[in-house]
Amino acid sequence: MKKLTLLLALVFAFGALFVSGCGKKERDRNLYELACSYDDGVLDGTLDFTFYNSFPTAVKELKFNLFPNAYRQGAKYPAVAASAAAGAYYAGKSYGNIEIEKVAGENGEMPFAVTGKDENILSVPLEEEVFPDERVSISVDFSVSLAKINHRLGITESAVNLGNFYPVLCGYDGGFYECVYYSSGDPFFSDCADYEVTFTADEKYTVAASGELKESRKEGGGITNVYALENARDFALCLSENFETMSASAEGVTVNYYYSKDKQPVTSMEYAVKAVETFSSLFGAYPYKTLSVVETGFNEGGMEYPALVYISDRLEPAAFGEVIVHETAHQWWYAAVGNNQVEYGFLDEGLAEYSTVLFYENNEGFGMTRPQMIGAAELTYRTFCNVYDKLFGKVDTSMLRPLGAYSGEYEYVSIAYIKACLMYEYLRLTVGDDMFFKGLKKYYADYAFAEAEPQDLVGTFEKCGADTNGFFESFFDGSVII
Numbered sequence: 001m002k003k004l005t006l007l008l009a010l011v012f013a014f015g016a017l018f019v020s021g022c023g024k025k026e027r028d029r030n031l032y033e034l035a036c037s038y039d040d041g042v043l044d045g046t047l048d049f050t051f052y053n054s055f056p057t058a059v060k061e062l063k064f065n066l067f068p069n070a071y072r073q074g075a076k077y078p079a080v081a082a083s084a085a086a087g088a089y090y091a092g093k094s095y096g097n098i099e100i101e102k103v104a105g106e107n108g109e110m111p112f113a114v115t116g117k118d119e120n121i122l123s124v125p126l127e128e129e130v131f132p133d134e135r136v137s138i139s140v141d142f143s144v145s146l147a148k149i150n151h152r153l154g155i156t157e158s159a160v161n162l163g164n165f166y167p168v169l170c171g172y173d174g175g176f177y178e179c180v181y182y183s184s185g186d187p188f189f190s191d192c193a194d195y196e197v198t199f200t201a202d203e204k205y206t207v208a209a210s211g212e213l214k215e216s217r218k219e220g221g222g223i224t225n226v227y228a229l230e231n232a233r234d235f236a237l238c239l240s241e242n243f244e245t246m247s248a249s250a251e252g253v254t255v256n257y258y259y260s261k262d263k264q265p266v267t268s269m270e271y272a273v274k275a276v277e278t279f280s281s282l283f284g285a286y287p288y289k290t291l292s293v294v295e296t297g298f299n300e301g302g303m304e305y306p307a308l309v310y311i312s313d314r315l316e317p318a319a320f321g322e323v324i325v326h327e328t329a330h331q332w333w334y335a336a337v338g339n340n341q342v343e344y345g346f347l348d349e350g351l352a353e354y355s356t357v358l359f360y361e362n363n364e365g366f367g368m369t370r371p372q373m374i375g376a377a378e379l380t381y382r383t384f385c386n387v388y389d390k391l392f393g394k395v396d397t398s399m400l401r402p403l404g405a406y407s408g409e410y411e412y413v414s415i416a417y418i419k420a421c422l423m424y425e426y427l428r429l430t431v432g433d434d435m436f437f438k439g440l441k442k443y444y445a446d447y448a449f450a451e452a453e454p455q456d457l458v459g460t461f462e463k464c465g466a467d468t469n470g471f472f473e474s475f476f477d478g479s480v481i482i
């Protein structure tokens with residue numbers, strides 16, 4: 001995600017499909033076959049989910065995150081902090097949720113439970129244990145009602161945002177990791193899978209989606225689109241009656257821009273295209289065939305999903321391009337190289353921020369320079385330290401903290417975005433440009449479509465031969481003085 005408050009305003013081969021004797025595709029990753037229809041604030045769907053056990057142990061139960069329940073009345077972990085609610089709920093109080101209607105397996109209906117700390121987990125005990133390298137398929141019928149809210153999931157003032165709307169398998173961390181919906185940061189963690197999504201809505205809508213459009217048909221006043229996306233840890237859509245569209249090509253990637261208020265769409269498209277080109281050159285090839293950039297209602301600056309990004313239609317023109325760059329950088333850092341965003345949000349946010357610096361450094365004429373941006377980040381960070389020192393008599397700048405351990409948005413942004421961005425600048429000054437970019441390329445190559453932890457980042461630079469002794473630790477533990 002990109003905060004409004006910031007001053008700084010492949011391996012496909014390893015995941016390849018193979019075709020079994022019966023002709024059905026089998027995969028070494030999970031498959032989400034989603035069939036959904038949207039009408040008047042309600043999305044009805046069926047998820048046919050094939051689980052491939054890539055874990056080292058047998059699995060007796062599947063657990064899915066139910067993020068839409070963070071919008072329900074009485075949520076313990078509401079999607080929006082009370083301090084931000086007025087800006088997000090544009091029509092007063094409004095609620096949404098997800099109902100799980102039925103779960104079925106090969107032998108018919110299966111028992112299930114909606115559990116977790118905040119009705120945030122769908123738990124499905126399996127009929128039989130699934131051993132490593134085995135598969136099991138289940139289907140889940142669900143219905144999502146949408147709140148009127150400018151947020152990841154909801155009817156916004158200008159479009160319908162469908163992010164985090166379906167049951168998504170919990171990420172694996174020695175067991176299924178249950179995310180609760182912290183309102184600061186992006187409280188998500190899921191593994192890469194393949195998606196085949198059929199989406200139906202009134203034909204008045206133009207639909208933006210993660211993934212490639214494979215088929216589109218109109219019938220009975222409705223439009224049905226079929227999308228495919230491989231090796232992705234999420235899938236999002238966005239629809240509006242008012243979208244205008246523009247397409248361009250960058251490094252063989254089709255960039256689609258959906259907008260309704262933007263007065264300078266050609267300029268916005270230029271940011272997206274240059275970002276894809278710059279990051280492909282610096283880090284490695286863009287991970288998907290398409291990128292949908294969507295101007296929509298959103299109460300922060302922007303939000304990243306695989307192959308789709310939201311850009312808030314509230315942003316001033318000067319910030320709009322920067323947010324496009326930041327969210328596009330997340331295609332490398334979050335979508336491809338994943339991390340547990342609850343435990344280590346700084347891993348992807350810091351790199352998305354530093355990638356934004358690299359964009360401006362490598363593209364003159366976009367109005368900012370690397371020294372300007374680093375100077376602004378240092379000033380912002382030092383101001384945060386002074387404010388906290390004066391208010392509380394101390395400041396905690398440690399980085400290995402889960403979202404729930406931050407006091408709020410200001411502290412989280414100062415550490416996970418700004419301090420983490422500065423960490424990459426100082427690392428670059430310490431090891432030199434050649435080693436720095438060699439390390440980033442290797443980090444991308446080694447962890448694309450997997451999930452990295454902080455020690456993987458450290459280890460990557462060590463494997464490249466960089467002398468980083470104590471460098472990362474001083475940032476992580478908060479001892480470094482900036």
Ligand SMILES: [Zn+2]
Nearest residue numbers: 001002349352
């Ligand atoms: Zn971000």
